[in-house]
Amino acid sequence: MPDVKINAKLFAILGTFFLLVAVVYAIWTRGTEWVGIPALFALAAMQYMIAYYLRLVDKEYKTGVDDQEDGEIAEYAGTYARFAPWSWWPLGLGVSCAILFIGVAVDWWIFIIGLFLGLFFVTGWVFEYSKGQHKH
Structure with a gap:
């Protein structure tokens, strides 16, 4: 069963890593490269946003049949969506x-x-x- 707290910590660690890489890259290029520096900072921000979101939903996280190690495929069966027949x-x-x-x-x-x-x-x-x- 996936643990949301572990996933949140993983994304926070990744965010810290990308933040450090962005700072080192900005120093290394002397701030003259205007594509990679914002991209690396944005990547770090996205990792932190995912970590924050996972921490917020930690209390409401419900495990389903697919999260159980002893879950059967028959328990997971059902209607997934509704599709229009013969749609062009x-x-x-x-x-x-x-x-x-x-x-x-x-x-x-x-x-x-x-x-x-x-x-x-x-x-x-x-x-x-x-x-x-x-x-x-």
Whole structure:
């Protein structure tokens, strides 16, 4: 069973390590490198944020069947999500994402087309259960 306190300590140690690395790197480059220094400080901050979050949720942490060493697979079975049957919206969203990335590489007007297509397909996917055959 994973212990949340151990995980929080691990992330705090990692945050301290990355903070020390960031300070050493800033001294080593004499503060002239403006990509790595903020990235290392941001990495340390993220480690500390995860450690802080794990400490906050320590009291509410509930162990599930997957956390038990003697848990059975049959106990873990169940419905994970609800998916729309025969939905074409995700395919259109994937095509619009491809157009978006092509637009980033080629020109801005292709990006705008992909953006509007993406908004259309996301809206259609979100409201798929609101009208039509699968309305409820």
